[in-house]
Amino acid sequence: MRATLSCSSLRPTLGTSVRSMRSDRWRCALCQDIFRGTTETGDPIRVVLTKGVAGVGKTVLTQKFSLDWAEGRANQDVQLLFHFTFRDLNVLRKKRFSLVELIHHCFKESKKLFSFQCLQLLFIFDGLDECRFRLDFSRSQVLTEPTESASVEELLVNLIRGSLLPSARLWITTRPAAANQIPAQCVSMVTEVRGFTDPQKEQYFRKRFRDEATAVISHIKSSRSLYIMCSIPVFCWIISTVLQNVLKQTEKPELPKTLTEMYVHFLVVQAKVKNEKYHSRSLADLHWTPETREMVLSLGKLAFEQLLKGNLIFYERDLRKCGLDAAEIAHSGVFTEVFRDEQGLYEDKVYCFIHLTVQEFLAALHFHQTFYSSGVNLLSPPHSSESHDPEAFYCSAVDQALQSPNGHLDLFLRFLLGLSLPTSQRLLPSQMIHTESDSTNWKTIDYITEKLAEDSVSEERSLNLMHCLNELNYRSPMETIQEKMRGGRLCRTYMTPICWSALSFNLLSSNSDLEEFDLRKYWASERGLKKLLLVIKTSTKAILSGCRLSPGCCSLLASVLSSPSLTHLDLSNNDLQDSGVELLCEGLKSTPCRLETLSLSGCMVSETGGAFLASALSSAHSPMKELDLSYNHPGASAELLMALQAPLGPLQTLRLDPAGARWMTPGLMKYSCDFSLDPNTAHRRLLLSGHKRTVTRVEELQPFPHHEDRFTDHCQVLSSTGLWGRCYWEVEWSRSKGWVDVAVSYNGIKRRGDTEESGFGDNDQSWCLRIEETQQSVSHNKQVEVVSEIDKNSHRVGVFLDSEAGALSFYHVSSDECLFHLYTYFTSFTEPVFPGFGLWDDGSSVSVVKVKTGGRKRPLEDCPIFNLPKRS
Template sequence: MLPRSSHLPTALPLCSTFHWALPTGLISASLGPIVVTDLSCLFMSVCDFTRIYSSVAGQCVSKCQHELKADLKQKFSRVSEGVAKAGDSTPLTQIFTELYITEGGALEVNQEHEVRHMETASRTPETTITCKDLFKTQPYSTEPIRLVLTKGVTGVGKTVLTQMFCLDWAEGRSNQDLQLLLPFTFRQLNVLRGTQFSLVGLLHHFFSSSKGLYSFHQLQVLFIFDGLDECRLPLNFNQTRVLTDPTEIASLDVLLVNLIRGTLLPSAHLWITTRPATASQIPAECISMVTEVRGFTDLQKEEYFRKRFKDQATAIISYIKSIRSLYIMCHIPIFCWILSTVLQKLLEQTEGPELPQTLTQMYVHFLVVQAKVQNIKYHQTSGVELHWTPDIKKMVQCLGKLAFEQLQKGNLIFYERDLSECGLDAAAASVYSGVFTQVFREEAGLYQDKVYCFIHVSVQEFLAALHVHHTFFSSGVNVLLERRPSLNMGIGRTNTEVLHCSAVDQALQSPTRHLDLFLRFLLGLSLEENQRLLQGLTTHKTSSQNNQKTIDYIKKKLDEGFSPDRSLNLLHCLNELNDHSLVQQTQEGMRKGHLCDRIMSPADWSALSFILLSSDSDLEEIDLRKYCGTETALLGLLPSTLYLNSCVGVLVSNVPLSPLTELCGLSPHSCGPLASVLSSSSLTHLDLSNNDLQDSGVKLLCSGLKSTPCRLETLSLSGCLVSEEGCAHLTSALKSNPSHLRELDLSYNHPGETGAQLLQALTMEPHCRLHSLRYKQILNKLIDLLLCSGEHDNTPYSEHPDRFNWFYQVLCSEELRGRSYFQVQWSGHVHVAVTYRELQRKGKSTGAVLGGNNKSWCLFCSDEGFSVWHNDQETVLPKRPESNTVGVYVDSEAGVLSFYCVSDRLTLLHSFCTAFTQPLVPAIGFRFTSLGSSVVLWSIENKKQYLTWN
């Protein structure tokens, strides 16, 4: 044996085929013409050895890379659209359409249904990023990108995106700095659950081209793990042991956890794709960047349908746009394929066909198309008329049961054991996947183990709904409740109502929202046109009267005030039942301006939010002052502003509330949700004037103002009771995010000298774009009062046509223009009001009384309390006088009138929100029995007594 030399390498060789043949005195390398027979070479210099070693290792990596690229080209160069095996394959580069990928996003548990997620996310603009740039260092960071987590709903194109990334690398178009690219799917890994590998052994197992490599530390390697949501491995990041040696054998979950942590092969890059619901499984500290695949943009949708329909494309696109629920779903590429499949068959078979108008109708047609294909294939029919043969009926029923059972478990992929639980064997599943390839598909895993799935989760949910519908009306069993309907449930209800009401209740109670789309389908199946298409498969027929009871039940639920997302899904359910009455009623109120004149119910607010989100036009501004309602309902509407791409302005200044909520404006509590609005990158203008936000509300608001995505340019907080503390919060927020806000209105607040100095200093900082700052109060002086006090008048006045001849009232001569503020010190019983000058002066009808008509607005003050009057309607206010001074704020252009109690602080008593049609003037009135009452009108700048009534 030769002695160990310090010149020999102690690390594991990069390439396993470079070896020492010490017994024969030979040193050989199988990858190159290196045959050394002189034993003196054992004492070669370290530099020479390193050079030879690196050369051979480089050749080994190059050979592995070359073979790997060849394998990936063969695997990903051609794909079948929509299904895995059916149809002719097409070059991926030919059909691939660039997807809309955004950077950023939250990692919290997302319990929103994926269709609802698309309805909202598709309207939320974010920073976009291209697929080829995922692992390039971003301009805002110097840290290299190690792990990218890409979210996206089922069918949006995540898998195709990874395949295109691999193909671009294999064909030399992008990311050539990567030496090895190793794609896995969790479906493949699931099959090996319980098997143990070293990391090196796992790579050799999946990639035969890598069998010459044993060390990857010095290589640029990218691991792709597609489909985290399908992972059935126990990924426990808290308790899994640390593993650093790539040659140490462990279970797959241990290997994955340590790869993701970065303790195993820390130099490697990782790309993980997942549905939004499972994104939170990966700890945030392990992730360098979160991206989201949004699918097709509106332009990409049109491009897709123009390729599919050519001459009829314009009409098809117009039709799809007219049905908002279908148009939204078209953000998902595979849904575009489903929709195209249905429309193509309808256009081929019929002249001027009746096209689907709801989501349920579309999926019924899709099922019918597949059944007709089977009839043509196995029964030699023309395919024009549909005959539900016993084989097809059994097939649909079996698939429906499987769909429902797995939906309840939250599974999107199934194995043979899952099939057997539903009474299906592998042979039957293969038949179904061979016939209904566009509904149910079979894929080969490692060693050709079979996994099964529906082509999209929406297809699974539709078939699950069909199973529940058919089972209930054929056997009386409500599988949602796992029992027959009880006598109590059936009292006074039809069978249809029993089924539908129980489904609505379950969907509303589901913490994961997994029944949202299922509920839409279940209700839609009760429509006569859908039952006509399914005649022969299902036998039950429902009447419009029965459906009306379901509609009434849903409207009742809407008035119970569920969360905005759940309420919006109920409105989609009404749409599937072909009931648009609630939305149409709200639209009519919007057109006529009636919404501001009535107290809106939770159902009204849900309908209004539904209209905003379903609007074809891009709204540039939402004026929430137009809509009166509770603060809770208003905040339920606010999230709608987040999902409107072009909405650049939101006005919520002085939104009055119903009498049940003390008729006050937005409270400090409202500012938490408002901060989320600020995080919308499209929002540039926000007017919150004349709301009782206070410093605590401003602090909450600043959490959104300082966030990086905030692009707000104009913020109005006029009359929001902001003091020095609030100004300090604003200053801190603008220092954190100084690049966007240009205008800040803090007029009619109390910033004090310190607050004013902080904000003024901010405008001098070079990085701050704030150039317009308003914080001074500009109060109008009220002079030249016209007074008539009857026989008690202590001052002789000449006759004047504007003098009241019955009531003790007086109007100011100067009008309140723009924003105005005055204060009144009172004693006794006093009416403080603003009015149009054309107020009736003669007689004793309500037309001449302050607050007794639609031309004046009045606050009555007494030691017993306050009340407000307008149009002869009194509202007693619960607040007791804290002082004998009230403040009156008027914004004529905004239509805002607010009364305050003034002590050491301002307390909002009441606000009116209306459209003033004429100039306003201040007015004072006394009761007939108010001898000894007095008022003093004054401004901050120049206190002045105007009137005393003795």
């Protein structure tokens, strides 16, 4: 599978995808293929919306497409291609044209053409995020004739919704924040331009650096923020420019570690180049001349004012307002002039920074410098009585950035906080150096951690606050959570709000895609769902089975279903009930939903919930291929769902059995099972009683006959029957001095010899919860982990087996019959397993308890219980 360009690839995402491009995961495609195939309703691809962050290569992609077409290499079914940019169309926003006149005005060669209805046309509109006029799809007049005059925005609206030239194809590119300007129903397919992959990043730096390539790559990888940004090709150029300059200076250079330090260095490099190239000064001369310093300050003012307005492109009038000379700033290195020689179309020359991040950095520099030179906080209302001390200044900037609905101040805030450190400012001219004390920085850090604890802060903004802590060189939360993840103790550790944010940050910034995210491995609870919702949204397959989710959680999950990534969702063994399914179906009905596999097994879904699902999946755009409704009671709605099976419906797999009223019991009680112990496996010092449901260790040898299945050295016993599927059982234990083992085992466990091969938990055949005098631990294949201390008020343990899902869970059952999760093993069970018990002191006993099927409370939070180890 080929990438579109060496620096980017195109992948199907939101909206209705093309059948030839469908797969479980994003599939790269050549840009020339985006109009091939049909939508899932059988219609041709007419409007394609391509998203991508600034600098990722969207414009280059459209230019390559146009060049391939012009040179006859691709898309020769297109007879005419018109390539517009919103930068160009902005200067025409106050004029009126017919579509024919607009084409003639912009493309002089087309003036001999007056009718386009019989031709296959392709319109490319590049840079929707730079559009300075509003596309009003609700109020624009309807146009059907290419000769009707209207404003430019009305012409575009009618082209996009298909009133004008309905057979024409349109390709629109945009940054993600502006994509919602186009209604989803007007778009046939939405694609995304991805930046460099990890191998492409390395390839790029190995070309730019030869001898130092390995060291450079290692340094970049040491900073997650820098490494993530390197997916953007232009950022790789910026970072290479900086590092090449730094490596030339000394034998042991100090490389910039943060994003802010990198951009300060970049500014210095551009100042040096400007002085050498345009003012005949050597690189050894002072690079911060008064002229250069004033230009940077003026550029910062322009960057800040236009950033607040959301403008990425500027005109000469914008430059003049900030005291900038167009000819002079063209030599700055950070500014690019966009112009053509054609007359009549371009009233003004158009300008922009080489990348949005440069604009955000200069805006932060201007904001920072203005406060320290005049005491004015440019983000505060005029005549504000706000405190002018630095602590309040940085904290108010944090508040302003958090109030942004689309995060347009996120990078600005990161740069601003980074500029407060001496390491970031040491290369700036002395007039611009205003460093803060450690106490101010620590108070900023404390304020950010307080904000991370607030429920009102979205996951996206929390993630940026973690980047801000990185810029302040405060990496303790990330290092702490990484240590906990390496130790495998995360889901039994007290989690502060900042730990949650650090966990989300670590997962989202990992080098590999989140192909499968299993919430049970981190924190199987509603709280875990809420805190890691963004991670779930980013993953391809989300496993939320047995996470004790309530019906109300489904409103959150419904919002996740609009994710272009998520194709598989496992919600089995959660008491979602019909009310939760109803909420979930709102997300299933949405056009962007790409979910192909949904498991609601054991979720207490009745006939009402089944009808909700049948209605949601009957919509024409539903991508659902597999639905699991086993262990529910769908009643008559099962027939409605069966009608949706292939070949008449979208469902290729539908699981309804087992079904019935017994599965409407809350919690794990619905899976309760009963078994007795097998006397042929019992060690001769074990006494079975109570219909073979109780085992006690005694001093006297029992008169059991010889049997090849009997444990001869370990005082252990197995059940008489193996278990498969979903099974829940509880046992009560008592011990005198030694310990008690509650285990499950394959039948193939060794029975003879006092070796590791026959002891529960000491081999790959068995899994064990060991109950000792002061603590409980789990073990499998000699890997032991302490999970909690002993609760002296209750001696009951619950065990849940879901062999098909590959999960084995141990619970403590409290005196008021609440379940506390202790530990879950995830493995692939290959055959039935047998419950087993081990007793290591005379007088100890274990009894299989008759489980009550009603009145049991749902499990509580997934955390350590009783007298916990000290919180970290």
